[in-house]
Amino acid sequence: MKRLFSLQSFSIIIILSISVMIIGVIIQGCENNDKIQGYEFAKLTYAPEVPDPILRSHPTKVIVNLEAEQVIGRLADGVQYPFWTFGGRVPGKFIRVREGDLVEFHLHNSPTSTMPHSIDLHAVLGPGGGAVASQTLPGHTSVFTFRAMHAGLYVYHCATQPVPMHIANGMYGLILVQPKDGLPPADKEFYVLQSEFYTTGNYGDPGLQQFSMDKALAENPTYVVFNGSVGALTNSNALQANVGDRIRLFVGNIGPNKVSSFHIIGQIFDKVYDYGGANVTQRNVQTVLIPAGGAVIVEFTAKVPGTYLLVDHSIFRAFNKGALGMLKVSGEKNTDIFSGKQADELFTGSQQETHSGPIDENNSITPLDNNTPASNGNGIQAIIDKGHEVFSRTCIACHQVNAQGLPAIFPPLAGSDFLNADKDRAIEIVLHGKKGPVTVNGKSFNNVMPPQNLSDDEIAAVLTYVYYSFGNSKKIVKPEEVTKVRNK
Numbered sequence: 001m002k003r004l005f006s007l008q009s010f011s012i013i014i015i016l017s018i019s020v021m022i023i024g025v026i027i028q029g030c031e032n033n034d035k036i037q038g039y040e041f042a043k044l045t046y047a048p049e050v051p052d053p054i055l056r057s058h059p060t061k062v063i064v065n066l067e068a069e070q071v072i073g074r075l076a077d078g079v080q081y082p083f084w085t086f087g088g089r090v091p092g093k094f095i096r097v098r099e100g101d102l103v104e105f106h107l108h109n110s111p112t113s114t115m116p117h118s119i120d121l122h123a124v125l126g127p128g129g130g131a132v133a134s135q136t137l138p139g140h141t142s143v144f145t146f147r148a149m150h151a152g153l154y155v156y157h158c159a160t161q162p163v164p165m166h167i168a169n170g171m172y173g174l175i176l177v178q179p180k181d182g183l184p185p186a187d188k189e190f191y192v193l194q195s196e197f198y199t200t201g202n203y204g205d206p207g208l209q210q211f212s213m214d215k216a217l218a219e220n221p222t223y224v225v226f227n228g229s230v231g232a233l234t235n236s237n238a239l240q241a242n243v244g245d246r247i248r249l250f251v252g253n254i255g256p257n258k259v260s261s262f263h264i265i266g267q268i269f270d271k272v273y274d275y276g277g278a279n280v281t282q283r284n285v286q287t288v289l290i291p292a293g294g295a296v297i298v299e300f301t302a303k304v305p306g307t308y309l310l311v312d313h314s315i316f317r318a319f320n321k322g323a324l325g326m327l328k329v330s331g332e333k334n335t336d337i338f339s340g341k342q343a344d345e346l347f348t349g350s351q352q353e354t355h356s357g358p359i360d361e362n363n364s365i366t367p368l369d370n371n372t373p374a375s376n377g378n379g380i381q382a383i384i385d386k387g388h389e390v391f392s393r394t395c396i397a398c399h400q401v402n403a404q405g406l407p408a409i410f411p412p413l414a415g416s417d418f419l420n421a422d423k424d425r426a427i428e429i430v431l432h433g434k435k436g437p438v439t440v441n442g443k444s445f446n447n448v449m450p451p452q453n454l455s456d457d458e459i460a461a462v463l464t465y466v467y468y469s470f471g472n473s474k475k476i477v478k479p480e481e482v483t484k485v486r487n488k
């Protein structure tokens with residue numbers, strides 16, 4: 001009996017000590033998972049690329065090298081701007097670290113800079129977000145270190161006086177502090193940042209522009225763009241994905257003045273990390289609000305192929321100031337989800353009356369009398385003035401103020417070979433609209449222009465104005481010619 005007892009206690013002691021060892025290993029493991037281990041250099045990316053997800057399960061020291069540089073670059077076709085940048089482009093490079101990482105930040109200021117620069121990262125807990133610690137003269141490097149305490153998506157920007165001007169000139173970007181446990185897997189991750197530019201010239205005015213303090217103070221941007229320039233995300237620069245891809249966008253808005261109403265035409269964000277915080281706070285959202293100096297993470301799955309437009313749904317900014325991007329989704333059609341156009345039938349109006357016919361006397365619309373400049377030959381200038389007025393209230397919505405159109409969407413009227421080649425055809429287009437493929441100045445378009453509900457005088461005037469402006473062939477269009485085409 002006695003012997004048996006001691007054998008039992010022996011095995012209990014063994015079991016106990018094994019358990020203690022196991023627990024010790026577990027505790028040690030936990031400790032290691034919070035301890036900074038080793039170091040690495042951050043791999044930064046230019047928009048729209050995002051650095052690969054971090055697979056580490058422990059924090060490390062991350063060394064970030066970023067250079068402030070002043071460069072002249074493209075703001076729109078034919079338009080240049082003297083940008084101040086982080087990394088030579090706007091927006092600045094994307095930084096990705098893991099929650100708990102110790103970030104050793106090396107801010108270099110190029111020797112060719114004309115002024116000091118600095119950085120305020122919204123991911124920093126400390127005065128100025130690093131602004132004071134990082135004030136850096138041209139040809140110098142500042143180093144400071146911070147612990148990435150809170151997971152989330154944060155903007156960074158220059159914080160050297162005058163701060164608003166450093167921001168307005170392009171000094172901003174995004175830093176993602178990836179949660180400890182990572183984000184759920186995604187097939188595509190993209191970096192999109194909205195910002196405004198305030199130029200001395202109007203939208204589209206060619207040549208090297210300068211910063212306009214007046215427009216900035218009036219909060220009246222000349223340009224509102226995604227990723228630093230008009231067209232940075234359109235056509236051959238469009239974001240690319242496949243049907244079925246899980247797509248995650250890291251979207252920032254730096255302003256400097258405006259709040260963004262970010263929307264993708266034809267998509268629904270099925271997950272939204274509002275304000276770029278760590279949690280999914282909403283599902284099935286059409287438009288997200290991004291404060292100036294804020295960010296958001298949105299996710300969705302592209303179910304149907306096609307081109308989807310990224311816009312600020314303050315919509316004049318999208319179609320008239322540049323806040324337009326494209327996501328091209330390729331793959332198999334899915335007619336269960338979206339049929340595409342199934343019919344195109346004639347519709348003559350519920351009152352059996354169309355606006356294109358002659359206006360009768362009982363109609364409340366007063367017909368234009370014949371005493372208009374277009375018909376009394378009062379001189380070409382009067383016609384052009386009237387045409388300008390018609391143009392501004394109708395055509396610019398699509399063909400843009402400068403008549404340059406929008407790449408792949410609206411053809412240009414400026415210097416348009418198509419317009420200049422055939423006057424009657426132009427009249428017909430304004431009268432009856434146009435759809436299907438068309439090539440203008442070697443670029444193809446395939447879209448729909450609705451009929452313009454204008455009188456013969458108005459059409460004559462607007463076309464004369466267009467022919468006499470924007471480097472076109474100076475043709476005069478008479479109201480009689482419009483009437484002739486209308487009655488054809």
Ligand code: HEC
Nearest residue numbers: 395398411412416418419434435436438445446447448449
């Ligand atoms: C709602 C948008 C819209 C409006 C408003 C509009 N257009 Fe268009 N326009 C288009 C589109 C789209 C096309 C190309 C259609 C196609 O792809 O077949 C086009 C084509 C044209 C063309 C032939 C192509 C070219 O660039 O030379 C002319 C000329 C033209 N429009 C003139 C006008 C004039 C003048 C007005 C104002 C009275 C006007 N449009 C208003 C959308 C519009």
Ligand SMILES: [Cu+2]
Nearest residue numbers: 117158160166
């Ligand atoms: Cu700066």
